Amino acid sequence: MKINGNEIRPGNVIQHKGGLWVAVKLQHVKPGKGGAYAQVELKNVVDGTKLNERFRSSETIERVRLEQKDFQYLYAEGDMLVFMDTETYEQIELARDFVGDERAAFLQDGMQVTVELFEEKPLGISLPEHVTLEVTEAEPVVKGQTASSSYKPAVLENGVRVMVPPFVSAGERIVVDTSEVTYVRRAD
Incomplete structure (x- = not known):
């Protein structure tokens, strides 16, 4: 979905420079001379690198919608954690470091989690609060x-x-x- 540069909001995921980025901080700037722009701090969804970019209102950016699916935690097998899609019963394996060691310790058998996917590739996981x-x-x-x-x-x-x-x-x-x-x- 295409959006204008001034429509970016914190939490939006955009496709930029060949990668997926989430908007972390945003500041609208209206200089005395020239057009207004949005100064956006972006964080790469895959590797966590940060980037500061300026987007003018005339620019268009591709906003990405992440699919959120409910999964059930089944068990740990070595360094992999096994989850099952609650609708299709398909199983996926996620690396323990993808989830994070500290957060993985809270996983319990049968626990419901939400996995964010982009083109069927897992990008993030949310545990119960x-x-x-x-x-x-x-x-x-x-x-x-x-x-x-x-x-x-x-x-x-x-x-x-x-x-x-x-x-x-x-x-x-x-x-x-x-x-x-x-x-x-x-x-x-």
């Missing part, structure tokens, strides 16, 4: 600590370390934010 995990190790509360500001380290069943309030102990289930890797609340 929150997951429930059991605390396997938590330091005991130190007498005199106040519950308002002091957090203590804890280890979750998936091996991830997270800071928790003093009242959380080993064996409890807690809700964790997957993007920030932070404690949210006790699980119900």
Whole structure:
């Protein structure tokens, strides 16, 4: 889909210089002399390199629509993670480093994830915002600590370390934010 240079918004994916780029930051500039333009910081979807470009309103850019599909996490096989398309039941394998080691630790059997695809090629993956995990190790509360500001380290069943309030102990289930890797609340 063709759009004008001044219609780019943060989050848009465009085809530019033979690659796919996502607009990260955007600033509209109206100089005293000459035409207005959009100063856009772009990030390459594939390798993560950054680029600053100017787009005039008279230029046309190819905006790309990414297909979002629901997949179910099945299992890990070596360095590969296996997912199944919930509509067609086809399986795909994604490298652990594509997902990210820290985020891959939050994958649980049967978990629903969203994979962004461009021409059937996976470009990104989103995990659920929150997951429930059991605390396997938590330091005991130190007498005199106040519950308002002091957090203590804890280890979750998936091996991830997270800071928790003093009242959380080993064996409890807690809700964790997957993007920030932070404690949210006790699980119900």
